Amino acid sequence: MPKQYLNYINGKWVTAVSRKTFKSLNPANTKDIVGIFPRSDARDVDHAVRAAKKAFSKWKAIPAPKRGELLFEVAELLRKRKTKLGDLVTREMGKVKKEGHGDVQEAVDMAYYMAAEGRRLHGQTMPSELRNKSIRTVREPVGVFALITPWNFPVAIPAWKIFPALVCGNTVVFKPSNYTAACAAEFVSLFDEIGIPPGVLNLVHGYGSEAGEALINHNGLNGISFTGSSAVGRHVAEIVAPKFIKHCLEMGGKNVVIVMDDADIDLAVDGCIWAGFGTTGQRCTAASRVVIHKKVYNTFREKFVKRARKLKIGNGLKKGIEMGPLINEDAVKKVEKYIDIAKKRDKVRMLCGGKRHTQGECKYGHFFQPTIYDNVKPKHVIACEEIFGPVVALMKADNFEHAIKIANGVEYGLSSAIFTRDVNRAEYAARALEAGIVYINTATIGAEIQAPFGGVKRTGNGHREAGGIGGALETYTEMKVITIDYSGKIQKAQIQED
Ligand code: UN1
Numbered sequence: 001m002p003k004q005y006l007n008y009i010n011g012k013w014v015t016a017v018s019r020k021t022f023k024s025l026n027p028a029n030t031k032d033i034v035g036i037f038p039r040s041d042a043r044d045v046d047h048a049v050r051a052a053k054k055a056f057s058k059w060k061a062i063p064a065p066k067r068g069e070l071l072f073e074v075a076e077l078l079r080k081r082k083t084k085l086g087d088l089v090t091r092e093m094g095k096v097k098k099e100g101h102g103d104v105q106e107a108v109d110m111a112y113y114m115a116a117e118g119r120r121l122h123g124q125t126m127p128s129e130l131r132n133k134s135i136r137t138v139r140e141p142v143g144v145f146a147l148i149t150p151w152n153f154p155v156a157i158p159a160w161k162i163f164p165a166l167v168c169g170n171t172v173v174f175k176p177s178n179y180t181a182a183c184a185a186e187f188v189s190l191f192d193e194i195g196i197p198p199g200v201l202n203l204v205h206g207y208g209s210e211a212g213e214a215l216i217n218h219n220g221l222n223g224i225s226f227t228g229s230s231a232v233g234r235h236v237a238e239i240v241a242p243k244f245i246k247h248c249l250e251m252g253g254k255n256v257v258i259v260m261d262d263a264d265i266d267l268a269v270d271g272c273i274w275a276g277f278g279t280t281g282q283r284c285t286a287a288s289r290v291v292i293h294k295k296v297y298n299t300f301r302e303k304f305v306k307r308a309r310k311l312k313i314g315n316g317l318k319k320g321i322e323m324g325p326l327i328n329e330d331a332v333k334k335v336e337k338y339i340d341i342a343k344k345r346d347k348v349r350m351l352c353g354g355k356r357h358t359q360g361e362c363k364y365g366h367f368f369q370p371t372i373y374d375n376v377k378p379k380h381v382i383a384c385e386e387i388f389g390p391v392v393a394l395m396k397a398d399n400f401e402h403a404i405k406i407a408n409g410v411e412y413g414l415s416s417a418i419f420t421r422d423v424n425r426a427e428y429a430a431r432a433l434e435a436g437i438v439y440i441n442t443a444t445i446g447a448e449i450q451a452p453f454g455g456v457k458r459t460g461n462g463h464r465e466a467g468g469i470g471g472a473l474e475t476y477t478e479m480k481v482i483t484i485d486y487s488g489k490i491q492k493a494q495i496q497e498d
Pocket residue numbers: 106152153227282283284285444445446447448
């Protein structure tokens with residue numbers, strides 16, 4: 001029997017008002033039902049937002065180091081449950097076991113990091129132009145934050161948002177993807193276990209079109225953080241921007257790896273296999289374009305295709321499997337749509353893959369072969385649009401400048417990488433690439449949580465996740481300026497006295 005899960009509102013586990021439910025399935029074997037969840041609507045969302053609002057003043061009043069200590073307890077539990085929760089990530093989301101465990105590890109890292117931020121949360125002091133007057137800044141929580149997360153990092157991305165939001169003194173309504181609702185529920189249950197005060201963290205399960213839509217439309221929010229597609233991100237912005245509430249949007253990517261003629265080719269191949277086909281290409285940081293210097297194009301292509309063909313596809317819980325399934329049937333159809341466009345409209349040559357993988361046990365899952373295209377041009381659709389699957393476009397560059405031009409010729413700007421042994425070129429590329437993240441001699445994926453994470457152009461709207469000051473803490477706090485004039489006079493800044 002699949003496990004029955006509930007919403008978590010005001011410190012209690014409750015059903016949806018409608019009593020309706022939905023299921024989440026194992027994408028490697030859709031006969032395996034992972035869990036049954038409340039299908040929430042506007043009424044459940046309203047209960048959760050009210051609970052978060054009610055809890056806010058008390059939570060805000062707890063000193064930040066003490067809030068951090070509570071989060072530290074969650075970090076300890078999370079670390080102890082890593083194997084169990086990591087296996088669940090693989091079962092519900094499909095990424096291979098090592099990556100499932102890595103997903104939880106990223107959350108553990110974030111938990112400890114943000115718990116300790118409770119003892120920092122620094123402001124600044126600045127000198128006044130007047131005597132006997134001091135100026136400083138302090139960080140204050142924003143209020144009730146709605147956190148809407150995708151399925152591709154079912155524990156890590158919620159952790160990126162929940163830990164900084166809470167340590168800064170905000171209260172939260174968390175709406176995870178319906179595809180990875182069990183991971184979200186197990187994660188939230190850790191906060192319940194350590195006794196987080198009621199209403200501080202609320203979990204509402206459901207569909208984006210129902211619970212998600214109700215949440216972004218709720219008038220009780222002070223902030224919202226969303227990770228997902230650019231289309232949905234735009235919709236969120238259209239709804240919340242007129243209300244002037246903080247909205248941090250983390251969206252798509254069309255990330256690039258540049259391979260220069262002086263690169264260590266085997267290293268570059270390794271990096272591109274990991275960045276292109278790790279997590280079955282379903283990372284917003286995945287490298288779906290590889291721009292290769294013409295002198296090494298053929299060598300790289302041969303080695304890369306050979307490696308991709310050998311990747312072992314299957315249920316990620318099994319030993320030796322290197323690539324799991326796509327998340328659902330829609331994702332497979334989306335990849336197939338791009339394969340059709342590449343063939344019929346852009347007439348690009350496919351080097352390998354292009355089909356569903358249905359051998360043996362895989363017939364009950366959403367598996368797809370690693371797919372590589374040859375000599376793709378910047379105008380081709382597969383070089384411009386985010387596919388979110390195991391599809392990589394190889395592109396040829398005449399020289400370094402040309403490679404940078406191709407790299408920057410897309411509407412997204414999250415992650416990027418260059419393989420070269422020339423330190424000057426590496427530094428030049430690091431400055432010239434239009435992206436929030438640049439890697440030198442390594443893959444585009446695997447950002448560490450202590451660094452700010454986010455992108456430019458269509459990828460984001462100017463906020464950063466993760467990291468401390470200059471990163472997530474900016475999103476989850478409002479800066480307040482406090483000035484004390486201890487001169488006993490009304491001194492006038494900027495005014496010249498007669
Ligand atoms: C995402 O795909 O939305 O840098 C996040 C990485 C991971 C996070 C990816 N740490 O690939």
